[in-house]
Amino acid sequence: MSTALPTYLDQATLPFPFCPGCGHGTILERLDAALVKLEVDPRKVVIVSDIGCSGLSDRFFATNAVHGLHGRSVTYATGIKLADPELHVVVLMGDGGCGIGGHHLINAARRNIGVTVIVFNNLNYGMTGGEHSVSTPPGGVTATTPLGQIERPMDICGTVAVNGASFVARTSTFHGDVTDLMERALRNDGFSLVDVWELCTAYYAPANKLSRKSMEELLDTLGLPAGVLAEAPRPEYAKAYRVQYEGVVGREVMPPRPMEPRFESGVDRPLSWVIAGAAGKRIGSAAGALARGGVLSGLWATQRNDYPVTVRTGFSLSEVILSPEEVLFTATPSPDVVLDLFPEGHAKVAARVGALGPGSVVYRNAELPVVETRARTVTLDFAGASGWERRKDSWALMAVAAALRDSGSYPVDALREAAGAGGAAAVEAGLLLG
Structure with missing residues (x-):
């Protein structure tokens, strides 16, 4: 209906607070007229505003409103539309927001999310002193380009159009089609953008002698035509998303896998472990098995992994704490057990190993340099482990098994269960290491 x-x-909030001659008020009046023509329930409208002078706009509408961060208003709008596809979501942002949030703008267009973006394009940052923006034309004098802009301006309409926006239009506050274009944008079932050029009478217009006539000439000079620039209906993202996943709605994406303790542990205080290895050698997996085995033995466990941004190269460290009481931290400054297995990890922990006291134990790969330390040292000869000398991605789990065999922190059977069928052979091989 x-x-x-x-x-x-909202008449109680008027008049608008914008500078005399500013185009913002005109844009809001045209948006109001478009909404009136749309005859939509105001409770089904959400105005999402950006930062800048246009960010003052949401309070003037008797609809729902969200005030966003600079350039991020499109992301809020996307989330709102995904949460309720029946809403009419309108983003009000300036050319500054389009520059700061250009990535968000592109991806909203690419997805064809059903929101309408109204760009208050006054060619500069009007709220903060008239600095240049991504739409400042060549030669434009601003607070930050006193000798004239030398960059080519961003074609906001062309950018979203080439990335899949299903309705795109450009106009100005001096054109008579603003309301009609906004109405068409609001009715479009997909991503819409209307780029409205206007005068910033506080900064850009006086500094550049910009008028209605010179603005129209500027659009022609820049090759930026007015009117509807793209109209290509295609599936709207929020609706398509629901169709894609309607068969799994309500299902648990990852059902819980509770681990009930079935073994007993003799640990009466927190024990910290460090496994020092290399990327691609399943260091984190071995640490995970150690932690899960602890849980199966009635212990609390934490795990923290550390590695560089590279993939399958560089060090890989995992730190595990096993405790009879709940653990609320992951730091292991002075570990009880160190598994020093590969050169990359050795370089990261050598100093810590050297500072360990006699209460700690270090399991070192026989091929690594010896570190002077007061900790007890156990040498692991992987090269002598028949059939395992080349299976370096199993060495970490083998070392965990060897250390558990010696320490008795919890039963090896718990580690066997935690490692699963894929790690069973490595656990057995580790029990034979010496």
């Missing part, structure tokens, strides 16, 4: 209203503006 339609909802015919004379206006969507």
Whole structure:
């Protein structure tokens, strides 16, 4: 059922606070007129504003409103539309927001999310002193380009159009089609953008002698035509997403896998382990098996992994704490057990190993340099482990098994269960290491 209203503006908040001659008020009046023509329930409208002078706009509408961060208003709008595809979500942002949030703008267009973006394009940052923006034309004098802009301006409409926006239009506050273009944008079932050029009468217009006539000439000079620039209907993202996943709605994506303790542990205080290895050698997996085995033995466990941004190269460290009481931290400054297995990890822990006291134990790969330490040292000869000398991605789990065999922190059977069928052979091989 339609909802015919004379206006969507909250009369108690008027008049607008913008500078005399500023185009912002005109844009808001045209948006109000478009909403009136749409006859939509104001409770089904969400105005999402950006930062800048245009960010003052949401309070003037008797609709729902969200005030966002600079350039991020499109992301809020996307989330709102995904949460309720029946809402009419309108983003109000300036050319500055389009620059700062350009990545968000591109991806919203690419997805064809059903939001409407109204760009208050006054060619500069009007709220903060008239600095240049991504739409400042060549030669434009601003606070940050006093000798004239030398960059080519961003074609906001062209950018979203080439990335899949299903309705794109450009106009100015001096054109008579603003309301109609906004109405078409609001009715479009997909991503829409209307780029409205206007005058910033506080900064850009006086500094550049910009008028209605010179603005129209500027659009021609830049090769930026007005009117509807793209109209290509295609599936709207929020609806397509629901169709894609309607068969799994309500299902648990990852059902819980509770681990009930079935073994007993003799650990009466927190024990910290460090496994020092290399990327691609399943260091984190071995640490995970150690931690899960602890849980199966009635212990609390934490695990922290550390590695560089590279993939399958560089060091890999895992730190595990096993405790009879709940553990609320992951730091292991002075570990009880260190498994020093590969050169990459050795370089990261050598200093810590050297500082360990006699209460700690270090299991070192026989091929690594010896570190002077007061800790007890156990040498592991992987090269002598028949059939395992080349299976370096199993060495970490083998070392965990050897250390558990010696320490008795919890039963090896718990580690066997935690490692699963894929790690069973490595656990057995580790029990034979010496």
